Amino acid sequence: MRRVNKDEKSRISLTLNGRKMAAEAEPRMLLSDFLRHSLGATGTHVGCEHGVCGCCTVQIDGTAVRSCLTLAMQAEGRDVKTVESLAGPNGRLNTLQQAFQKHHALQCGFCTPGILMSFTDFLSRNPKPTEEELREVLSGHICRCTGYAGIMAALKEAVGIS
Amino acid sequence: MSKRLGTRVVRKEDPALLSGRGRYADDLPVPAGTLHAHVIRSPHPHADIVSIDATAALAMEGVWAVITGVDIKKISDPFLVALKSPIHQWSLAVDRVRFAGEPVALVVAENRYLAEDAAEAVAIEYTPREAAIDPVEACKKSSPLLHAEAKTNEISVRTFRYGDTKCAFETADKVIKLTVDFHRLSFTPMECFVAVASHNPADDSYDCMANFQGPFSTHPVMARALRVPGPKMRLRIPPDSGGSFGIKLSVFPYVVLTALAAKITGRTVKWVEDRAEHLLAASTGPNRVTEIEAAVTKDGKILGLRMDQLEDYGAFLRAPMPGPLYRMHGAITGGYDIANIDVTNRVVLTNKMPASLIRGFGGPQLYLALERMVQRIAIELGLEHLDVIRRNLVQPEKFPYRAAAGGLYDSGDYPRAVETAVGDGRLDYLKKRRDEAREAGRKYGIGFAVVVEPAMSNMGYLSTLLTPETREKAGPKNGATSMVTVNVDPLGAVSVTADVTVQGQGHETVLSQIVADRLGLQPGDIDVTLEMDTAKDQWSIAAGTYSCRFTPGTAVAAHMAAGQLADKLKRIAAKQLNVMAADVELADGKIRSISNPDNALPFGRVAGTSHWSPVMLPDGMVPALSETGVWNPPELEPPSSDDRINTSLTYGFVFDMCGIEIDPVTYQVKVDRYTSMHDAGKILNPLIADGQMRGAFAQGIACALYEEFVTNEEGAFLTGTFADYLVPTVSEVPPVEMLHIESPSPFTPLGAKGLAEGNCMSVPACIANAIADALGVKDVRLPATPRRIHALMASNGGVR
Amino acid sequence: MKPRPFDYARPDTIDEAVALLAERGDEARILAGGQSLMAMMNLRLADPSMLIDIARIAELGHIRDLGDTIEVGAAVTQNRLLAWPDLTAKLPLLAAALPFVGHFQTRNKGTVCGSIAHADPSSEIPLSLATLEGSVVLRSTGGERVVAAKDFQIDMMTTARRGDEMITAVRFPVHTGRGVAFREVARRHGDFAIIAIAAVIEGKDFAQIGIGGMAGKPLVQRIVMKELKSEIEALATGFEDYEDLHASAALRRDILRNLAPLVLAEAQACAA
Known part of the structure; x- marks a missing residue:
């Protein structure tokens, strides 16, 4: 059994975007803060810290979750992926990212990393979703800039819905 | 070579933002040892602060300071306000709190978690006072007073008379009256406020970083509060911002607060607002009660209007308030040719969150009243709503058109815009849908809204708030200077800086299009850096991104700067090419003779001449390839002695039409079909323009149907999380058909107008009109929630 | 919006988990998906002195067909149940209700039993359990008891669970008819x-x-x-x-x- 007292910092290690990393943290450290401020992965954004907006969505063992509702301790030893993992090593955007650019699916870009991480998970399980299913998954995110039209257009193109 | 301006160039900003490589305020590095702040906020809407005991908090390991109003009053001054009224606001409450959520103390600790723990250990004793919540009640003598020295909560009243309104009302066939309430809401950017500050005691200077959006007229307000000259308050704005929509002006009190905390602790202090704080206390659009009366002929011609606008700014007047009450002033007659209008503008303070900048900025409030009135005129006269609109529109031959209150509408063809939108069977379809629905016993309504969309504010409009005599003494205020600098390096690489703040509008891309076209290059050749540094960048009081100033303002300055540079390069090249400068063009990455295109030099080679070989420059030419374009259009004049003011440089046009149905099971208003016609002059980048309009449309839907800051009668704030304050998701935003016609503005060299606010203004009015049509009711309050619709139906003949 | 400090424990077995509950009682809270609890903790509306993270306890990860009931273990997420191949055949009401639970992203982590334990009056899973007249399996160091849904949820966010008990599973009666x-x-x-x-x-x-x-x-x-x-x-x-x-x-x-x-x-x- 892993057990840590409240004011005790312990070393939390996990695999972030394929690299094993570790840092010290109290048990209450949120995964969103741990990724951003302890591990330096600032691509994951914090928008509401109560699980509604979806900006902080990352993948743990391939599953998209809210990192603001997850303790760093819960990700210990797990495989965590963030938006920084998506582009190729030369910075080449993947299909989904390219579709977002083409269809102007982002403006300020603050919500975008979470949306990309949600759909990277969802599309890996459902490569040929309906428009309705895309909409349902997207409804787990708030975007204030776009009105969602560009995002839907990008998603539809990425999955081959014309 | 084909021009890139006007084409769907994809955004230069996107690859970084899509890869997690954005540089937002909370991402930027801070010095080792930076302390983190947490704000303790008032739980009361109105109370006296009896005592603050921080002993237990200060005893906690890692807690550096608990700063109170008493502390900051010693080392700072209250914020300047636009109105000469004894209202004193510091960055922390002094002696008294005036809204639930008002900052009372600042805890500074080694990390945010600890700061929040320490905040719970601070004991604050309050004596609650009765709160003034309702704006109409707050104006009464019996109301509790917010600021005793002001002697009233109604701190500004001004009446304006244009034409002969009295005569219009006397000769009218009918006078129609309506009261319209506009609610409080915010567009809650996904990134909350961030402020970081350090203080250098050696010269008492501050170095601040914040996701501030401008206008930079607020910079002197901050510097004055800190008791330093402007250059000693360096403000840096990060390269990326997670949205603003007007809201991030209101980070400024926290810039001052963190700066003071840095001075007190001797450390860099960082504060990141959380969502609960943001919803409770960041900023809101003002609520407004409008009493509107129209004098009409029986065929629907509006002879005159009377408007009484009571706007509620909450607990304090925050610079540059009361902007929303005056920003639309010159265009207060909207898209209609109405010669006679009397307007009374009243500013009231209440025990609620201070109101401030928000996308639309006074437009949604104005048009809800005006457009609801036009629909009422149709109902009361037994006419078609659309016919009343047609009868009153400003006619195309009248442009440039001087509106009654002074707006100089630059261009447009309003009737053509309207007829195009209703044509192609669009209106017929809605009527068919309405007939079918009503036949089946369902509630279906059609709404219209007409909006004139101002862009690039005349910075002098706020002085209309003052009487002509006071203005005379203070000196004329006008203008709205835009500045952009274009540099060329020794190898011909082009870089651009501009006086805007980034919020996601794609300015980097559009500036690169403008500059590339002028220099004969590709947008990819142009590097645009838009992080701002008040110590090193060009800026004026008008700098920042707000009120659609980019397209008619900054974009023009970029066009000018690049043009100046192109002229210089032509003259340099002319000497080397052995031709006249008039025969030189910049195209395809070359500088060449127009008459003999083979006589050409690479762009970079000519650029290098200025850097390396000033000796080769034409006689008298100053070296250096750095040009700043400065744009200050002559049409933006100060208010006249009879209170007429051209409030903005360009005026676009929006006409909306929609069909809505009340869901018979849930009472939710469902948008069946929505069409929005825009005339924004020349479109600089259709891809980005479309994104701006669709974003504004979604915010219009949010305002009409979902979002509201709710404060109960006692002053308790009820919408403190995203579970209560309902931001629409993709499931709640209906499709919209966007249409365009183009009437280029004659007042800007690019012919382009603003377009990013129109739908924030039109959608609430259009949907309210459709609801009024569906239910046959007069009073429609927004947001039209199922709860409100159900109550309306219950009081209007039954719900089922 | 940061949680107050708390002790963290990640037991490997149910026995270890209930032993911790016996030790800490009401002050401890079970952390499974955390989709409601963590939000409340970030808002400082809940402050357990200990969180007992049960997500990795292998014996809680089952969806078991017991014939007339389907037992869902306390570590099973809502999306895992939604993806269970027999769901439509055995628990058609859950197949209809689960898509309404939060969003795809919260169902990825939120658990079926967590929703029952949280007992929000408008939640879909407690409503389904009550409608089907299912039951809740509770365990403490004193042993196991099974409580009928109608007796489990008492009022808004109030249940019959004692402070030293944890929900190990819920049982949904199989409903083979499609109505x-x-x-x-x-x-x-x-x-x-x-x-x-x-x-x-x-x-x-x-x-x-x-x-x-x-x-x-x-x-x-x-x-x-x-x-x-x-x-x-x-x-x-x-x-x-x-x-x-x-x-x-x-x-x-x-x-x-x-x-x-x-x-x-x-x-x-x-x-x-």
Whole structure:
């Protein structure tokens, strides 16, 4: 059994975007803060810290979750992926990212990393979703800039819905 | 070579933002040892602060300071306000709190978690006072007073008379009256406020970083509060911002607060607002009660209007308030040719969150009243709503058109815009849908809204708030200077800086299009850096991104700067090419003779001449390839002695039409079909323009149907999380058909107008009109929630 | 919005977990998915002195077909149950209700039992469990007990679970007939329901109806289909006023009057 007292910092290690990393943290450290401020992965954004907006969505063992509702301790030893993992090593955007650019699916870009991480998970399980299913998954995110039209257009193109 | 301006160039900003490589305020590095702040906020809407005991908090390991109003009053001054009224606001409450959520103390600790723990250990004793919540009640003598020295909560009243309104009302066939309430809401950017500050005691200077959006007229307000000259308050704005929509002006009190905390602790202090704080206390659009009366002929011609606008700014007047009450002033007659209008503008303070900048900025409030009135005129006269609109529109031959209150509408063809939108069977379809629905016993309504969309504010409009005599003494205020600098390096690489703040509008891309076209290059050749540094960048009081100033303002300055540079390069090249400068063009990455295109030099080679070989420059030419374009259009004049003011440089046009149905099971208003016609002059980048309009449309839907800051009668704030304050998701935003016609503005060299606010203004009015049509009711309050619709139906003949 | 400090424990077995509960009692909270608990902790509306993270306890990760019931372990996420191949055949009501639970992203982590433990009055899973007359399996160091759904949820966010107990599983009765329907009305897609209605057709003449969002806990009633209109009217008027920011009591009653016949009709159509 892993057990840590409240004011005790312990070393939390996990695999972030394929690299094993570790840092010290109290048990209450949120995964969103741990990724951003302890591990330096600032691509994951914090928008509401109560699980509604979806900006902080990352993948743990391939599953998209809210990192603001997850303790760093819960990700210990797990495989965590963030938006920084998506582009190729030369910075080449993947299909989904390219579709977002083409269809102007982002403006300020603050919500975008979470949306990309949600759909990277969802599309890996459902490569040929309906428009309705895309909409349902997207409804787990708030975007204030776009009105969602560009995002839907990008998603539809990425999955081959014309 | 084909021009890139006007084409769907994809955004230069996107690859970084899509890869997690954005540089937002909370991402930027801070010095080792930076302390983190947490704000303790008032739980009361109105109370006296009896005592603050921080002993237990200060005893906690890692807690550096608990700063109170008493502390900051010693080392700072209250914020300047636009109105000469004894209202004193510091960055922390002094002696008294005036809204639930008002900052009372600042805890500074080694990390945010600890700061929040320490905040719970601070004991604050309050004596609650009765709160003034309702704006109409707050104006009464019996109301509790917010600021005793002001002697009233109604701190500004001004009446304006244009034409002969009295005569219009006397000769009218009918006078129609309506009261319209506009609610409080915010567009809650996904990134909350961030402020970081350090203080250098050696010269008492501050170095601040914040996701501030401008206008930079607020910079002197901050510097004055800190008791330093402007250059000693360096403000840096990060390269990326997670949205603003007007809201991030209101980070400024926290810039001052963190700066003071840095001075007190001797450390860099960082504060990141959380969502609960943001919803409770960041900023809101003002609520407004409008009493509107129209004098009409029986065929629907509006002879005159009377408007009484009571706007509620909450607990304090925050610079540059009361902007929303005056920003639309010159265009207060909207898209209609109405010669006679009397307007009374009243500013009231209440025990609620201070109101401030928000996308639309006074437009949604104005048009809800005006457009609801036009629909009422149709109902009361037994006419078609659309016919009343047609009868009153400003006619195309009248442009440039001087509106009654002074707006100089630059261009447009309003009737053509309207007829195009209703044509192609669009209106017929809605009527068919309405007939079918009503036949089946369902509630279906059609709404219209007409909006004139101002862009690039005349910075002098706020002085209309003052009487002509006071203005005379203070000196004329006008203008709205835009500045952009274009540099060329020794190898011909082009870089651009501009006086805007980034919020996601794609300015980097559009500036690169403008500059590339002028220099004969590709947008990819142009590097645009838009992080701002008040110590090193060009800026004026008008700098920042707000009120659609980019397209008619900054974009023009970029066009000018690049043009100046192109002229210089032509003259340099002319000497080397052995031709006249008039025969030189910049195209395809070359500088060449127009008459003999083979006589050409690479762009970079000519650029290098200025850097390396000033000796080769034409006689008298100053070296250096750095040009700043400065744009200050002559049409933006100060208010006249009879209170007429051209409030903005360009005026676009929006006409909306929609069909809505009340869901018979849930009472939710469902948008069946929505069409929005825009005339924004020349479109600089259709891809980005479309994104701006669709974003504004979604915010219009949010305002009409979902979002509201709710404060109960006692002053308790009820919408403190995203579970209560309902931001629409993709499931709640209906499709919209966007249409365009183009009437280029004659007042800007690019012919382009603003377009990013129109739908924030039109959608609430259009949907309210459709609801009024569906239910046959007069009073429609927004947001039209199922709860409100159900109550309306219950009081209007039954719900089922 | 950062949680207060707490001790963290990640036991490997149920025995270790209940031993911690015996030690810390009410001050400790079970952390499974954390989709409600962590939000409340970030808002400092909940402050357990210890979180017992049970997500990795292998013996809680099962979806087990016990014949007349399906047992879902406390570590099973909502999306895992939704993806269970036998769901539509064995638990068609859950197949209809689960898509309404939060969003894809929260269902990825939120657990079935966590939703039962949280006992929000408008939640879909407690409503489904109550409508199906399922039960909750509780364990303490003193042993195991099984509590019927109707006895488990007492009121808004209040249950019969003792401080030293944890939910190890819930049991949903298998409903092989296809006559079920589930619908809800919320302000936005994925929000807590203003009102949620579950219906299960029982034979030709009866239906079991479950209503969430109208009171502190789900109301379940067997109704006679022939008397549908009057039965629903009686239900609508029978509720005490239950009001919040988004819905007045009158609105709730009218939505119930409008929606219940539709849900029952859908369930009937589905049965046919």
